[in-house]
Amino acid sequence: MEIEIIRSRSLKPKPTDEGSLGFGKIFTDHMFSMYYTQGRGWHDAKIEPYRELSLDPATICLHYGQMIFEGLKAYRGKGGEIYLFRPEANLKRMNDSARRLCMATVEEETFLKAVRELVVLEREWIPKGRGTSLYIRPTMIATERALGVHASEEYLFFIIVGPVGAYYPEGFSPTKIYVVEEYVRAAPGGIGFCKAAGNYAASLLASALATEKGYTQVLWLDAVHRKYVEEVGTSNIFFLIGDELITPPLSGTILPGVTRDSVISLARAWGVKVAERPVSMDEVVEAHAAGTLREAFASGTAAVVSPIGQLFWRGREMVIGGGKVGELTEKLYNEILMIQYGEKEDPFGWRVKIWG
Ligand SMILES: *Cc1c(COP(=O)(O)O)cnc(C)c1O
Numbered sequence: 001m002e003i004e005i006i007r008s009r010s011l012k013p014k015p016t017d018e019g020s021l022g023f024g025k026i027f028t029d030h031m032f033s034m035y036y037t038q039g040r041g042w043h044d045a046k047i048e049p050y051r052e053l054s055l056d057p058a059t060i061c062l063h064y065g066q067m068i069f070e071g072l073k074a075y076r077g078k079g080g081e082i083y084l085f086r087p088e089a090n091l092k093r094m095n096d097s098a099r100r101l102c103m104a105t106v107e108e109e110t111f112l113k114a115v116r117e118l119v120v121l122e123r124e125w126i127p128k129g130r131g132t133s134l135y136i137r138p139t140m141i142a143t144e145r146a147l148g149v150h151a152s153e154e155y156l157f158f159i160i161v162g163p164v165g166a167y168y169p170e171g172f173s174p175t176k177i178y179v180v181e182e183y184v185r186a187a188p189g190g191i192g193f194c195k196a197a198g199n200y201a202a203s204l205l206a207s208a209l210a211t212e213k214g215y216t217q218v219l220w221l222d223a224v225h226r227k228y229v230e231e232v233g234t235s236n237i238f239f240l241i242g243d244e245l246i247t248p249p250l251s252g253t254i255l256p257g258v259t260r261d262s263v264i265s266l267a268r269a270w271g272v273k274v275a276e277r278p279v280s281m282d283e284v285v286e287a288h289a290a291g292t293l294r295e296a297f298a299s300g301t302a303a304v305v306s307p308i309g310q311l312f313w314r315g316r317e318m319v320i321g322g323g324k325v326g327e328l329t330e331k332l333y334n335e336i337l338m339i340q341y342g343e344k345e346d347p348f349g350w351r352v353k354i355w356g
Contacts, residue, residue: 008049021165028122036104038153056145060152066142067197068097073133077342081356097194102151131166167303174309178215187223192253235298236260241287249276259299295326
């Protein structure tokens, strides 16, 4: 697909302090957009000046939530080269989300070209510090103007990008996690495996509750038994119990994280025994009591891995690994970062060089 490029004539000033970039607050000068019409497919692919969207108040997505998104990053290597990390995995997941929500799918070639051309055009916006990156947010919304509940016949797919700061500017800090029983994120047969907007709306109340109680994030349990661990906030979760690295299986209620998959592959390549299996809170509590719960961490694109220092469940406060960052957690963090920034060979072929 041809992408028309319309350059902005008034470029915004770029941030000068990489230390105060934060996350998701600054966007660049351009965006990618294309439209889908049933019978015609995707058309009018453009990279154009970043703009507001104008939607009729009766647009389907505003009422019935046909909205999905993705999240990935572009990284700048030491020599100025630019890398993406497993972008085809994000596209595959976006198409899985699209199929579940009866939305249009996007071809891999179109997606990769759109991301590459936009990021290369905006390359001056990519910060240089280690841990910083250009965050990429592909999004699809249903744009048909109609108030009947049905799958839209029209879609808008757009990509916006913006510089984001290092997640750990002062080094790793273990998080305090609140295990929530009252609310669930996703139920079997639902849309828990999709990066669908509604999942995040459903999670806000529990997150607010955890924050109010002084915790960084919530740990979600399964909707049926309220017993098995699912995810932590918007990240996947891992426990190192004895010599086994355990993470819940992709049963349809959790998000199949690209970082999760990368952690599993790396750990296995290092000879660590990895199990994708249900893990109950009872098992976690018993392992903690027995002293075999050695490490716990969350995984996701934003932070790569985030060490869990404390878990609160049913009035019980469990400190993990003495509240310090675990050895395997740290090793995984460093290894993934080195691969992403082109500082190390890439045995799995995850890195995609798009510039330099
Ligand atoms: C995005 C996301 C993750 C992590 O996925 P990555 O591909 O590793 O970034 C995990 N859980 C939820 C709910 C998410 O939205």
